[in-house]
Amino acid sequence: MAEIYLIAYDGSDTAERALNYAAARAKASGAALILAHVLEWSPYSFLSAEEVAERHKRRKEEVGRAETVILDPIRKKLSAQGLSVSTEVRYGHIAEVICELATEYKATQIIVGRTGEKGLQARLFGSVPATLAQVAPVPCTIIP
Amino acid sequence: MKYALAALAATATLARPADASIAETIDSVFASSTGWFVNLIFANLPGTGIPWIVGWLVIGAFVFTLYFGFIQVRAFGHALQIVRGKYSDPKDAGEVSPFQALTAALSGTVGLGNIAGVAVAVSIGGAGATFWMILAGLLGMASKFTECTLGVKYRNEYPDGSVSGGPMYYIKKGFAERGLPLGGFMAIMFSIFCVLGALGGGNMFQANQAASQVQSVLGVPTWITGLVLSGIVFLVIVGGIKSIARVTEKVVPFMGGGYFIVGMAILILNWDMIGWAFSEIIRGAFTDTGIIGGMVGAIIQGFRRAAFSNEAGIGSAAIAHSAVRTKEPISEGFVSLLEPFIDTVIICTMTALVIIITQQLLIDANTGMYLLDANGRIQNVEGVGAGVPLTSAAFGSAFGWAPYALSVAVFLFAFSTMITWSYYGVKAWTYMFGEGETKELVFKLAFCFFIFVGAVTSLDAVIDFSDAALFSMAIFNIIALYFLMPIVKRELNSYLLRLKSGQIKAYK
Numbered sequence: 057m058a059e060i061y062l063i064a065y066d067g068s069d070t071a072e073r074a075l076n077y078a079a080a081r082a083k084a085s086g087a088a089l090i091l092a093h094v095l096e097w098s099p100y101s102f103l104s105a106e107e108v109a110e111r112h113k114r115r116k117e118e119v120g121r122a123e124t125v126i127l128d129p130i131r132k133k134l135s136a137q138g139l140s141v142s143t144e145v146r147y148g149h150i151a152e153v154i155c156e157l158a159t160e161y162k163a164t165q166i167i168v169g170r171t172g173e174k175g176l177q178a179r180l181f182g183s184v185p186a187t188l189a190q191v192a193p194v195p196c197t198i199i200p
Numbered sequence: 201m202k203y204a205l206a207a208l209a210a211t212a213t214l215a216r217p218a219d220a221s222i223a224e225t226i227d228s229v230f231a232s233s234t235g236w237f238v239n240l241i242f243a244n245l246p247g248t249g250i251p252w253i254v255g256w257l258v259i260g261a262f263v264f265t266l267y268f269g270f271i272q273v274r275a276f277g278h279a280l281q282i283v284r285g286k287y288s289d290p291k292d293a294g295e296v297s298p299f300q301a302l303t304a305a306l307s308g309t310v311g312l313g314n315i316a317g318v319a320v321a322v323s324i325g326g327a328g329a330t331f332w333m334i335l336a337g338l339l340g341m342a343s344k345f346t347e348c349t350l351g352v353k354y355r356n357e358y359p360d361g362s363v364s365g366g367p368m369y370y371i372k373k374g375f376a377e378r379g380l381p382l383g384g385f386m387a388i389m390f391s392i393f394c395v396l397g398a399l400g401g402g403n404m405f406q407a408n409q410a411a412s413q414v415q416s417v418l419g420v421p422t423w424i425t426g427l428v429l430s431g432i433v434f435l436v437i438v439g440g441i442k443s444i445a446r447v448t449e450k451v452v453p454f455m456g457g458g459y460f461i462v463g464m465a466i467l468i469l470n471w472d473m474i475g476w477a478f479s480e481i482i483r484g485a486f487t488d489t490g491i492i493g494g495m496v497g498a499i500i501q502g503f504r505r506a507a508f509s510n511e512a513g514i515g516s517a518a519i520a521h522s523a524v525r526t527k528e529p530i531s532e533g534f535v536s537l538l539e540p541f542i543d544t545v546i547i548c549t550m551t552a553l554v555i556i557i558t559q560q561l562l563i564d565a566n567t568g569m570y571l572l573d574a575n576g577r578i579q580n581v582e583g584v585g586a587g588v589p590l591t592s593a594a595f596g597s598a599f600g601w602a603p604y605a606l607s608v609a610v611f612l613f614a615f616s617t618m619i620t621w622s623y624y625g626v627k628a629w630t631y632m633f634g635e636g637e638t639k640e641l642v643f644k645l646a647f648c649f650f651i652f653v654g655a656v657t658s659l660d661a662v663i664d665f666s667d668a669a670l671f672s673m674a675i676f677n678i679i680a681l682y683f684l685m686p687i688v689k690r691e692l693n694s695y696l697l698r699l700k701s702g703q704i705k706a707y708k
Contacts, residue, residue, distance in 0.1 A: 099285055099297030104449045104616075105623040108304045109523035111296045113361035118294070147294030156290075 059087030062163035064154050064184070066093060067126045070169030074199040078167045079134060087164070088140040091130060092157050093122045097147035119145050151187035158194050166196040226653055231661040234668070241668040253671045254500055257507045260678040261339035264346050267685055268692065272341035272537050278699075279534040286708050287531065296524045298535045303453055305520040305536065308402070308620030309543050310456050311613040313509035315606070316409045316587040318551040319594075322561065323578050323586040325501025326491045326570055327477070328484020330552040332502025337544025340512030341537040346681050349533030349688050350374065351518030352526060365522020366624075367515035367673075368394070368631045371680040380683055386676045387631070390515065393672035394628035395643070397516070400666030401508065402621020403647060404654025410614035411655035413588040417607045425611075426655025432615065434648045437622050438641065452616045455609045456547065462605070463550040466598040470557045477557045483568075490569030492576040504667070507674075509548055510540035514670055515677035519624045528704070530695040533688070555594045622647050 061078045065071045075091075082089055095118055103111065127143040134141045146153045158166055168185050185198045242251040265272065281287065283298045296304075321329045347367065354373040355365025368387040375383025407429055411422035435441045467474060485502075488494035511517060517539060521532050555561070562571040562579045570578045577586055582593040588610055595602035622644065629643040630636070698704045 095294060097294050099288065099293070100299050102303050102307075102449045102453055103296065103300045104446070105304050105308065105520045105523070105620045107446075107449075108296050108301060108520065109362060109364075109623070111523075112363070112525045115294045116361050148290075 059085050059165070060090065060161060060163045061087050062090045062092060062154065062158050062161060062166045064094065064150070064166070064168040065091045065127070065130070068169065068171075070171060070199065072169075074167050074169040075130065077197070077199050079137070079139060082139055083137070088142070089134065090157070090161055090163065091127055091141065091143045092154060093126055093143070093145050094150045094153045095119075095122065095145070095147050096150060098149070115147075150184045151191065154184075154188060155191060155193055158192065163194055165194060166192050167199065168196070169199050226656055230653065230657050230665070234661070234665045238664040238668045241671055242664075250496065250500060251504075253674070254503045254507070256678065257343075257513050257671070257674055258336055258339065258503050260513050260674075260681065261336065261343045264342035264681070264685065265339050268342055268345065268689065270342075271345055271692070272338060272541075275345075275534050275537065276541075279538050281706075282531055282535055283538065284708075286706050287704065288707060290707060292525075298524075298526075298531070301521055301524040301532065302535050302538060304449075304620075305517045306456075306539055306542060307449065307452055307616045308516065308520060308624070309509065309511050309539060309617075310452075310547060311617035312406050312409045312588070312610065313401075313505070314543065314547045314551055315459075315591050315610060315613070317505045317509055318548045319555060319588065319590040320586045321501040321505035322552050322555055323580065323590055324491065324576070325498040326484040326489050326561065326578060327480040327552070327556045328482075328486070328489060328495070328498035329502035329505065330481045330549060330556070331485035332499045333506045333552070334502075334545055334549055336503045336506035337510055337512075337540045337548070340506060340510050340540040340544065343513035343678075343681070344510070344517060344540055345533040345537040346685055346688050347513070347515055347518040347677065348521040348536035349529045349691060350681070350684055351522035352524065352529035352532045353687070353691065355522040363523050363525070364627060364631070366394075366519035366627055366631075367677045367680060368628060369522070370518070370684065371676065374680065374684045374687065378683065378687075386680060390673060390676040390680075391628040391632045393669060393676070394515070394519075395625050395632075396669035397514070397666070397673050398621045398625025398628070399647065399650045400669035402516075402624065402666075403618055403650050404657070405666040406614035406617050407651045407654035408657065409588050410611050412585075413592065413607050413610045416584070416589050417592065417603050422655050423652070426652040429611075429615065429618075429655065430648045430651035433618055433622070433651055434644075436619060437644045437647065448612060448616050448619070452612055455612055458605075459609060460547060460550060462595065462599065462602060463554050466554050466595065467550075467557060469598060473557050474553075477553055480556055481552075490564075490567070490572070491578065492572070505548065506540075506544050508667055508670060510543040511670070512540045513674045513678050513681075515673050516621075516624050519627050520620070528695060530688075530691050551591055554598075555590060558594045558597045560590060560594045560597070618647075618651065 061082060063075055063078050065075060078089060122145045131141045131143055144157060154166060166188060168188060170185050171183050188196045189198065241253050244250060245252045245255060283302055285297060288297060350370040351365045354370035355363050356369060357363050368391045371387040371390060372383045407426060410429060411425040414420050414425045415422050432444060436444050484498055486495060491497045517536055521536050524532055526532050560580045564571055573579050580590055584590055584593050592603045592606050595606055625647060626640050626643055630639060633639045
């Protein structure tokens with residue numbers, strides 16, 4: 057079975073490192089890459105009436121921006137290197153969505169950068185890599 | 201924008217030296233210029249003591265309840281499941297969720313009506329008003345269901361993804377679809393009263409109560425609160441500083457929850473009195489307890505407050521709900537029918553119970569009749585005015601700090617209701633005059649000006665005008681609902697069939 061790597065990619069430095077690591081491995085193993093960009097979103101947050109009215113428009117803008125600014129340049133770059141790359145933009149709780157995508161695409165490995173939350177925030181809410189390390193349905197590599 | 205700020209500053213300097221006299225002038229001009237309109241709307245049915253408009257709303261709610269076969273009972277559980285996200289397609293994540301649609305619409309209705317309005321109702325109508333308020337709240341759920349379903353069905357969707365909807369849109373399009381005349385005229389009439397309602401109940405009433413509470417607890421003159429509120433609202437709706445609104449939207453639901461918890465705590469502390477409180481409510485609802493108008497007086501006050509608080513049949517919530525992107529108009533209607541329940545049956549009843557259970561209203565121990573003051577209001581222990589001060593005294597009698605917390609809550613509730621209503625007002629305004637930034641600006645500036653007017657005028661003049669404007673929206677909205685309800689029924693039957701067959705599927 058062909059390898060499929062799912063990479064959580066948000067354009068940050070650590071995500072970049074995770075991507076480079078994945079790309080290098082993929083060249084060796086012939087794995088396909090899926091770049092997932094997840095926009096943090098809770099259906100239980102509060103919106104004002106005006107935000108409700110503008111939500112659909114904003115969502116289209118956000119998805120468009122994620123695709124054109126963050127994902128497209130990378131996909132072109134990696135495709136040029138002969139890698140098979142697809143992209144996905146989703147909304148939701150980041151770690152949960154990554155797990156769902158891993159199952160949906162039958163990924164063989166999840167690759168994420170270490171985000172490095174420290175102190176109270178990390179203690180209260182945990183971090184995406186830490187959560188993935190605990191609940192990921194497939195092996196998960198965390199890149200420092 | 202600069203000019204407007206300068207104008208606000210000028211008002212401030214003008215108001216300072218002759219504060220009291222200017223307030224009085226505005227008050228008397230206001231009362232005399234709106235009095236005829238108030239009298240027309242609240243005219244009694246011939247030969248009875250019942251204002252025709254109250255009967256209009258309650259009969260409407262009753263008709264919808266029967267026509268849709270007690271939909272508020274049948275769909276209650278399903279509505280909760282929708283709000284929990286059971287039927288939300290995960291692919292739609294990032295769109296407005298049913299929960300967000302519900303809370304956004306609630307932030308326009310949960311507000312001072314629940315705190316001040318209820319206090320006014322029980323201080324005129326006695327404990328019995330509570331019973332009729334709950335009944336009207338339960339019936340109102342069917343009105344809300346009907347109007348919000350139509351709001352979604354007949355909204356306008358624009359190429360850029362934004363939407364506009366509400367009674368003015370469903371009246372016009374729905375009437376055209378059914379081949380009925382006068383749709384355009386009624387839509388315009390609704391819009392006119394929606395603008396007035398936004399300036400009245402959605403604005404001046406809120407400003408007025410916030411200002412009087414801040415004055416009575418912290419001793420700040422009303423014109424200062426008026427200026428501050430109008431300044432902040434100006435920054436948000438004209439200046440585009442959304443962060444203030446965003447913070448409030450996050451804080452207000454917690455204030456609502458906190459209000460409920462503190463109220464519950466007072467009820468639990470007085471648990472031995474709960475049975476007595478309910479017997480007082482039933483006694484007041486069905487017998488003459490010495491209030492003006494006797495039992496009918498209690499009915500009027502209860503119905504009036506319920507309608508004013510949850511806005512069922514008024515058409516306002518349809519504007520908020522129609523903005524939600526959903527494939528099923530009926531599911532949005534189901535979500536909306538929870539609003540009168542949360543607003544009236546839970547929160548308003550809490551306020552009434554706290555006032556009753558802390559025994560703020562004076563009762564003659566020998567006759568069991570309420571003691572009235574010169575204005576026909578029931579006297580209270582502290583001798584404070586009806587409205588927020590009475591609620592404040594009731595909460596204060598249990599917890600000394602409660603009036604201060606209540607001041608903050610009143611201020612924030614007032615603010616969030618104003619922001620929501622400014623949106624409703626803008627939608628009605630642009631329906632009449634067309635979309636456009638300058639046109640919106642005119643309305644928004646007027647909106648800020650009326651905040652100040654509302655803050656400095658007397659309670660009675662403002663409360664009467666805001667009720668009258670809100671209820672006028674209901675005249676046209678409910679006529680339209682009668683004509684369009686067969687369309688809702690068709691949608692409802694189709695939805696229920698598809699739900700049963702599994703075509704509408706649960707994702708969780």
